[in-house]
Amino acid sequence: MNETTTPAFTQIMEGDVLISTWGYDQTNVNFYMVTRRTAKQVTLQRLGNAVVRQEHFLAESVVPNFEPYSIYALDPETGERVLAVMGPIRRAVKTYRDEEYVNVSDHSSARLWKGNSVLQTHTH
Secondary structure: EEEEOOOOOOOOOOEEEEEEEEEOOOEEEEEEEEEEOOOEEEEEEEEEEEEEEEEEOOOEEEEEEEEOOOEEOOOOOOOOOEEEEEEOOOOEEEOOOOOEHHHHHOOOEEEEEEOOEEEEOOOO
């Protein structure tokens, strides 16, 4: 595989949105805002999704909603459900076939979002 860590990356900049699509029997779409960059890595804040068009019962087209991604979690002290914002993550920028990307997890990577809506599917 022709994969390298980019010493001075030039494509991914602060303020850019990255996209990751992944899944087995469905297509999950995650967006990330680049909030900081250094010579070799970026800091990302995951964004939520906004549905722009319902395609059919189990699919919709989405874009980032530019709000930090949040989930409901249990407060360890009270046991109540509270809204929690996912914290920032730092990742090294890599290049594959002249395209920069970052590994956001062990099963997905993110690349520059081109500004168009993306199909997201689910099983129910």
